[in-house]
Amino acid sequence: MERWGRSILRRLGLLAVLLLVVLFLAFLLPRLGAAPPVVMLGGATAPPAAQAQLRAEYALDQPVPVQFIRFVVRMASGDWGRSWLTGAAVGADLLARTPATLELMLYAIMLGSLLGVPLGVTAALNHSRPEDRTLRGVALLFEAMPAFVLALLLLVLLFSWLGVAPAPSGRLSIMLSPPPHVTGSYFIDAILMQDGAGARSALSQLALPVVCLALLVAAALVVQVRQAILVQRDTGHFAHARAQGMSRDMLGSIALRGAAPAIATAIGGQLVALFAATAVVEYVFSWGGIGQLGLDSIARADFAVVQGFILYGALFTMVVQVLTHLATLGFRVRVRRA
């Protein structure tokens, strides 16, 4: 227990250092030269008086190190600034849009794992046979698809041609109004309100983006889970079990148990990767979550929002990595006790 405590403290210190690096990157973005910050804020034609006011307001007249310290203090105190274009408070906006994005990510990681882990195990147990080659080939093909490409291809196929998917117009049919806010998930909230039409619409809007993200997760997991199982195949206890003449299913479950920490790490890695993929898919489907806000702001050079978005993404990565680490620690404790 004491060892755990020390390790947690060390990790917290590390996270603080990493956050400082991320804040520096965010601070750098609007200063990379596209235009002087004052011009970005006020436009190229702002009169000198307005420019001077902006410089004072954003402390642009201070030396750069002072600007950075002020930026760090401001972000750390929870004031993430206001959008340069809409004036909306960045922190509140990101928070309000979080449920929409989390909903996509959680369904996608669940569906993707349910698809990818068994297929990866199948591939490994049929190592070098046609099943393995086919699965790996298909996985490599899907891994080669940028998220926006897969999203658009699915839309052309299922919306334009077959007409079974709804238009990419956000989280709910444009004919319906959102259910009252309880959890923030339109699907769950509509069910809670016993709103059948709303729930059906929310589910059908969810289907395509979730399938798209889940396919990307599954493709990556097939390759990684296959690898994790193959490593187990080379261990002593696996050879022992095989020598005892255990059945294929038993061998599979032995390999799966040994590979569990590696698989948990792989799923954690995919959850991290999902943050970026979800943003891209949201952009295509006009989802209205944090990802669409972030990419829209990048495309429009609205750096107050971009900075918040970058920091949000980094915090998400850190949280998932810590949770993944704890999960694998849990596995290791079980192994040690056994």
Added chain:
Amino acid sequence: MRTHRFAQLRLLRGVTRRSMAAGIGLAILLGFAAAMVVQPVLLPHGAATGDVAILAGPSLRHPFGTDANGHDVLARVLHGIRYAFAVPLAAVLLAIAVGVPAGMAAGLVGGRTDRVLQRLFQGVMTVPPLLLAPALVAGMGPSVLHAVIALAALEAVVFARIMGAEVHALRRIGFVEGNVAMGVSLPRLVAVHLLPNTMAGLAGAIPRRVAWALATFALIGFLGLGPAAGATEWGTMIRQAMEPMLADRWWLGVFPAAALVMVGFALNLLAAGLTDLRAARVGQAGAVLPGAAG
């Protein structure tokens, strides 16, 4: 003389024979390279097609259809190969030129400098790189050159981390100390002993890094931060086809998307084949496949 001239060809044939995946990947890439070379001669892009076929679907005359300007989409897709090859390759080469010496130096110096650098790299990688790349381009201002710089900067961090890990692995087995004790000079240590022994790990990562740069550059174009609108870059083409492709003009977006996926798939096959070859030589059941970064 003869053996010398064809040595590289033999090496290619050897790779192809031992790994079908790598062979297919190479063949696809060579096919695209050939198409890139012959396209200006056979199918000059941008020229009006001669007939008044505006927004015509695929036909024998225009296998990929025509766009709103009456231009042949096949010619435009083939013309876009130069972006797909030049930008990721330039970014990765630049990244190797910067990242490898940086990682090597950090690994050799060790101690606090190394730890600080590793934390810095780790911090940069905490931000999803797929999102950081377009954000960097937006900060510098949209252009192809800025896209190359942004991609190279992020890839350089990856290569520096790979190199640092390789040098550390060699240090752990006493490789560096052994050579220093034998009086090997620093330049000789780096050039003769360290580089060849880290090359395998580095080379294996290259196809995957090129594939990542290709996909991320396409996203930059898709967000409108790449070349100017109307360019033949595939991400930019898909951006402009986004609305029409969902309203029955599918050929405007599906063909550039298919080309993008084909090149990425070929690079993935090459990467998988190389990993298998290396694993076969090392004698393990497959080797570690690094997860897609973002």
